[in-house]
Amino acid sequence: MKETVTQSDINAVLWRAADTFRGKIDSSIYKDYVLTMLFIKYISDAYKEHLTEYTEKYNGDERRIQRALSRERFVLEESASFDYLYDQRHNPEIGEIINKALAKLEDENTGKLRGVFRNIDFNSESVLGKTKDRNSMLRSLLEDFNTISLKPSVVGSEDVIGDSYQYMIERFASDAGKKGGEFFTPSMVSELLARLVQPQENDRIYDPTCGSGSLLIRVANQVPNKKVAIYGQERNGQTQSLATMNMYLHGIDDAKLEWGDTLANPLHLENDKLMKFQRIVANPPFSLDKWAMGFAEDTSDDKKFKMDASLDPYRRFEWGVPPSSKGDYAFVQHMLYSLAEDGSMATILPHGVLFRGASEGKIRKQILEMNLLDAVIGLPEGLFFGTGIPACIMVFKKNRTRDDVLFIDASSEGNYEKGKNQNKLREEDIQKIVETYETYETIDKYSYVASMDEIKENDFNLNIPRYVDTFEEEEPVDMEEVKQNINEIKAELQDVEKKMEAYLIDLGL
Structure with a gap:
C-alpha cells in the first residue's frame, strides 16, 4: 500500500x-x-491506528489502553x-455477518450512530440477488x-475522506440521471447559497x-472553526443515514439530522413550537x-382531501395554502416561520414561484408586503442533474431595513461554463453574484434594484425579465456593404x- 493516500486514490x-x-x-x-463500506473502513482504520499508538504509549497496559480508546469518537469491537x-469474505453467511457488525457498531455508539444503518441490508435477496451472486x-x-488504507496518518486531513464521500454522492447523482439527481444540489450551487x-460563529443552521447533507456542510465551512449548530430533516430514511455519515466524515459530530416529513411532521421543536434558526438553506423538491x-x-381517498390552514398546528399557512400539486410555497412558508429575528435564508426554487397566480400569488404578495424578500437570482439552465429546468434562488431576511428588492439575472452566456451534459458555475460566476448581492446595485443587463412601488405596479409579479433587461440590440446592417458583397x-x-464551360469543351461534352 502507498505511504500517502490522495483523494484521487480513494475516488x-x-x-x-x-x-x-x-x-x-x-x-x-x-x-x-x-x-x-467507506464509512466502516474509515472508522476501522482510524481506530486500529489509535490502538497501536496507545499500546506503545502505555507499554501494553490494557486498562489504560481501553480507557484511552473509550474516549475515541467511535467505539469499535473486533467483530x-x-x-x-x-x-470473513469467503464465508457463505457474509451478508448476515456484515449486518451483525453494523448492528454492533450502532449498539456500541448508540448516542451517535443510532439508526444510521437501519435502512441498509447487506443480506437482502430482493436487492442483491440470490446467495451466490x-x-x-x-x-x-x-x-x-x-486495497487502500484510510488511516489518519496516511490520509492526512480528515476532509480528504469527506470530500471523496461527497465526490461519490455527486457522481451517483449524475450516474443515476433524473431519478437520483433531480434534487441533488451541485457543489458550486451549494457554495453560492452558503x-x-x-x-x-454560534449560528444555528438548518436545512x-x-x-x-452536502449543503449544510458547505454552510458550516464558511465559518473558519466550524463552530455552528447543524440541524436538518430528510424524508428518505436511507438518504438521512448517508447525511449522518457525511457529517462525521467532515468532522461534524453534533449535527442533529431527523428522519421524517418536514411539512406534516417538523421534528426540530422548542417548547412545542418550531425551533428558530439564524441561517436556513434548502433545495426542496x-x-x-x-x-x-x-x-x-x-388517506384512503387522496382526491377528496383538501388542505386547510387550520390543519397545521404550527400555523404556517395562514398567508395562504399552496396548491395541492405544487409544494414550493409550503416549504418557503415553513422556512420563514422557522427563521429567527435578524436571520437570513436562501432557497432554490423553480421560476414559476415568481409569477404563478391564485393562492401562490396571494402568498407572494403577503411575503412582499411584510418586506421579507431580499433578492431574486436567476440561475443558468442545465445546472441540475437530469433536468434542464432553469431555477432561481430567493433570498429572504427578517427585520430588513430597506424596502426594495435586488434582481440578478445570472443566466446568460458568459455567466457559466457550458458542459456536454451539465452546465457549471465557476468561481468567478459565484463571486460576481455574491459581490452584486453585497453591493446591492443596478448593473446594466445583469442586475436591478426594484422599488416596492415598481413591484406593486407589476401586480407583485417577480419574473426577472420584468426588471433586468438583458436584450442585446443587433448592430445595424450596412446595406452598402451587403450590396458590395453580393x-x-x-x-x-x-x-x-x-472555367466550368472551358473544362466541358476540353472534355468534348
Missing part, C-alpha cells in the same frame, strides 16, 4: 467498488452499500471492524476496499430538506405534488461558370 477505489454492482442493481440503491469482515458482490466490495447567507397528504387523517459573389460565380 478510484470507490468507483471500482461501484463497478461491482453496476448493471446488476440500480445506482441509486448500490451507492448506499459503497458509501457505508464489527473492517478487518474482521475482510477475513450476493456473496460474490460482497466479497469483491471488501476486496476493493482492502456565501449568500453568510453564517456567523428542512437536507438530502445527503421542485413543485412537489401531494405535498399535504401527511396532514390527511383518512456583387463580389456574382463576379466570382461568373468566373467559376466560365
